[in-house]
Amino acid sequence: MKHFVFDAYGTLFDVHSAASKHAGAIGPHWERLSQIWRTKHLEYTWIHAASGRHTTFWILAQRSLDFAAASTGGLSDDLKAKLMDAYRTLIAYPEVAGMLKTLRSRGATTSILTNGDPGLIAEAVQAAGLGALLDHVITVHEAGIFKPHPAVYKLATDRLACRPADISFQSSNRWDAAAATVYGFKTVWVNRSGAPPEYPDMPADHTLATLADLPKLYA
Numbered sequence: 001m002k003h004f005v006f007d008a009y010g011t012l013f014d015v016h017s018a019a020s021k022h023a024g025a026i027g028p029h030w031e032r033l034s035q036i037w038r039t040k041h042l043e044y045t046w047i048h049a050a051s052g053r054h055t056t057f058w059i060l061a062q063r064s065l066d067f068a069a070a071s072t073g074g075l076s077d078d079l080k081a082k083l084m085d086a087y088r089t090l091i092a093y094p095e096v097a098g099m100l101k102t103l104r105s106r107g108a109t110t111s112i113l114t115n116g117d118p119g120l121i122a123e124a125v126q127a128a129g130l131g132a133l134l135d136h137v138i139t140v141h142e143a144g145i146f147k148p149h150p151a152v153y154k155l156a157t158d159r160l161a162c163r164p165a166d167i168s169f170q171s172s173n174r175w176d177a178a179a180a181t182v183y184g185f186k187t188v189w190v191n192r193s194g195a196p197p198e199y200p201d202m203p204a205d206h207t208l209a210t211l212a213d214l215p216k217l218y219a
Contacts, residue, residue: 017085040064089127148179
């Protein structure tokens with residue numbers, strides 16, 4: 001496989017690391033708050049994509065945090081600001097850098113295809129020290145619509161000048177892998193949470209618990 005394209009949030013970067021960083025200030029319900037924050041953030045992108053009302057990923061992160069806070073007893077404005085600041089520099093999963101190095105050592109290209117805003121994902125990549133390990137960082141900003149619209153996946157084939165089947169696409173979001181499968185990518189569902197299978201009519205080609213074993217799939 002020549003081209004490897006990765007979703008960013010939840011796949012390369014731990015979306016719960018922002019709340020984890022401030023768990024003491026949030027309180028014992030920090031994991032519930034973080035899960036609601038993530039779920040609503042995704043839901044808001046779907047609604048905006050379906051309605052054709054595009055906005056920034058950052059704005060939706062703020063709105064979904066407001067909802068999560070209100071759903072779990074409230075947070076101070078100062079703490080919400082700290083959580084949003086932490087969201088800019090989410091922690092990369094521990095296997096990510098080594099995995100990217102291995103793929104690139106074989107001559108493969110490595111790219112991100114993300115809902116994130118250009119500046120937001122640039123901060124995350126820089127903070128994690130992954131910039132030199134990525135050939136392309138592609139954002140939905142270029143298509144003007146969020147995943148799972150096909151126009152987003154087309155950004156990758158256009159940028160890499162290849163067929164969909166020439167791309168292995170990795171995502172921790174099963175719905176993302178399903179849409180990418182329909183578009184024609186080879187897909188890997190990174191099932192970090194041990195979630196049950198779904199979308200049987202849009203199967204991923206492979207399922208992994210982490211990205212550590214990705215290079216072995218194409219050894």
